[in-house]
Amino acid sequence: MKRAFSLVLLLVIWLFVFSALSIDARKYHTKKTKMHKNKKHKNNPAPAPAPLPDSSVFSILSFGAKANGVSDDSKLIIIVLLLTKQALVSAWKSACKVIGGVVEIPSEFKFLIKPVTLQGPCMPNLVLQIDGTLLAPPKIGSWAKSNLYQWMNFKWLQNFTIQGTGTVDGQGSNWWCSSQVNKKKRAKKLPGIKPTALRFYSSYNVTVRDISIVNSPLCHLKFDNSKGVKVENVTISAPEDSPNTDGIHLQNSQDVEIMHSDIGTGDDCVSIQTGCSNIHVHHINCGPGHGISLGGLGKDKSTACVSNILVENIVMQNTLYGARIKTWQGGIGSVKNVTFSNIQVSDVKVPITIDQYYCDKNQCKNQTGAVAISGVKFDQIIGTYLVQPIHLACSSSVPCTDVDLISIQLEPSINNKHGFQQGLCWNSYGKSLGPLAPASMDYCVRSGSEFVKRISKSHDISCL
Secondary structure: OHHHHHHHHHHHHHHHHHHHHHHOHHHOOOOOOOOOOOOOOOOOOOOOOOOOOHHHEEEHHHHOOEEEEEEEEOOEEEEEEEOOHHHHHHHHHHHHOOOOOEEEEOOOOEEEOOOEEEEOOOOOOEEEEEOOEEEOOOOHHHOOHHHOOEEEEEEOOEEEEEEOOOEEEOOOHHHHOOOOOOHHHHHHHOOOOOOEEEEEEOOEEEEEEOOEEEOOOOOOEEEEOOEEEEEEOOEEEOOOOOOOOOOEEEEOOEEEEEEEEEEEOOOOOEEEOOOOEEEEEEEEEEOOEOOEEEEEEOHHHOEEEEEEEEEEEEEEEOEOEEEEEEEOOOOEEEEEEEEEEEEEEEEEOEEEEEEOOOOOOOOOOOOOOOOEEEEEEEEEEEEEEOOOOEEEEOOOOOOEEEEEEEOOEEEEOOOOOOOOOOOEEEOEEEEEEOOOEOHHHHHOOEOOOHHHHHHHHHOOHHHO
16 A cells, blocks of 8 residues: 555656646756766766757757656656657757757656657757667567668768767667577568668768667668768677677768777677778777678679778677678679777687678578778787687689788687687788787788789779
8 A cells, every 4th residue: 555655656746747847848958968887988088068058959858758658667667758750850850950959868768769860951060969768669560661771860961969878779679589489480570671770871070979879670870871970989789699780880981980989789899881981990899799890792793892991999809700801702892901900809709800702691602703802901919719810711713912910919718619720811912920829820821923913903993
């Protein structure tokens, strides 16, 4: 009886508070941005935004967010607000018209929102301030077929920032089909397409910082056809067995910096695809996952062009791969000027990989064409491996050229039961410098002749 009375009393208090918020919500002030309590990069805090006038701040509580449910969870009342697309879009449109406008997702609330597109052009310096929690629809059947590509879609934006202390939760567990119970039966019911949590399209000078993105059905944060991108101090996480849940996915994007972040998912921590150039990834904690990858490139004989990639100061733990380049047989184009430097690996299955025979099936058709790979440097890759220290499988028809191995120190992990001391090295040309361990890596790259370089360069013409 006392417990029921307490719940009723708390509910009455909350309704009173919420009514006050609804009546006077436009006076709701933005709280100062604070760092996550569990962030590992406290030495690199993002600067707090300057205080903005009330007329620039548009709290979604002012635009029709409604109470959706109250549940008792471990004697704590949890409030979930239903944020309709119309409410969020209305707040967005209002902020979009103001220089330095802020769309505010307030803290201490969870907002359930259906798939939405938020687009420009907008006035400069628009901010989406996420201090609360955004929840994707958890039931697959509630997703329309037209919305299966992404949950929150941002397009045609310039000088735009997403920031805050909150969480974007894709609630993807129903999409992964990771349970072994009735796995095949459940897989047949899943759509062929799964949504990315946050997707940017054709946007320029955009920043994502400080927030957490968790449990996306597919990729967590994706940039398509964008330029001038900065991702800083974010946390991205999903279970190790969640399929294809890449942390950050780049495609046809240039001038990108990803830094000071923690990423652990069921796939690549960072995936760099065709059309990407001038990419700098640094100071990342990666794991679990598949490491940091370029590709797969050249699928179905397509053209792939990737250049000027720098990945440095990375810590990888319990990942499938470390620094990896993967291409499909039959593709055309080139990968050039790529550096992986100062990477600490711990219990990584294969720390160094170039695979020009990439195949995501049990068997793929052999083809002679290949995406040319040249100017790749692996520098100071240090730590322990579980299966194999290095795997360089270059195309028989288009060799890898100018592949440099510098100061690499890899040793079997104490958990290495059946690992190989020697790597697999095929048709790769370049040089080795400094002490290498295991010593067999000295024979991994051969001195390349001008004839070999001409073969590789002849396949690069499609990217000029």
